[in-house]
Amino acid sequence: MKTQQGFTLVELMVASAILIILSMIAIPNYQNYIRRTTCEDAKATLVGASNVVERFRAQNNTYASASLGNYTKSPVDGSAQFNIALVAASSTATTYLLSATPVAGTRLAGTGTLTLSSTGARGATGKLSQIGAWTSCQGI
Numbered sequence: 532m533k534t535q536q537g538f539t540l541v542e543l544m545v546a547s548a549i550l551i552i553l554s555m556i557a558i559p560n561y562q563n564y565i566r567r568t569t570c571e572d573a574k575a576t577l578v579g580a581s582n583v584v585e586r587f588r589a590q591n592n593t594y595a596s597a598s599l600g601n602y603t604k605s606p607v608d609g610s611a612q613f614n615i616a617l618v619a620a621s622s623t624a625t626t627y628l629l630s631a632t633p634v635a636g637t638r639l640a641g642t643g644t645l646t647l648s649s650t651g652a653r654g655a656t657g658k659l660s661q662i663g664a665w666t667s668c669q670g671i
Contacts, residue, residue, distance in 0.1 A: 584629070
């Protein structure tokens with residue numbers, strides 16, 4: 532008599548149920564991780580842009596006509612999730628404001644804007660403000 536080899540239908544269904552349960556846990560956690568890292572990267576890009584602008588001021592004694600170099604988007608080396616903008620806040624260009632606005636159609640579109648000023652003041656609007664994004668992007 533030959534013995535049959537393989538899996539029974541019940542064994543396959545149990546394995547499938549385990550995979551489905553693990554997927555239901557893992558996929559949302561991964562999506563939250565991606566949103567959090569996108570937010571954290573935008574904050575790091577704002578700080579990097581601030582360093583570029585401060586270096587320009589140290590060399591020229593003004594923020595007028597400063598450029599952001601590679602820091603016009605976040606992430607710097609990938610597809611843009613945030614657009615970074617530099618706004619001279621005074622006619623004498625002694626202050627500036629950097630803002631990070633989510634690109635339409637991306638993970639964080641419509642969640643608000645992150646800002647960083649020449650005095651180091653950090654701000655946020657919308658949901659980014661509600662969760663205290665400069666402290667932690669947890670819960671975005």
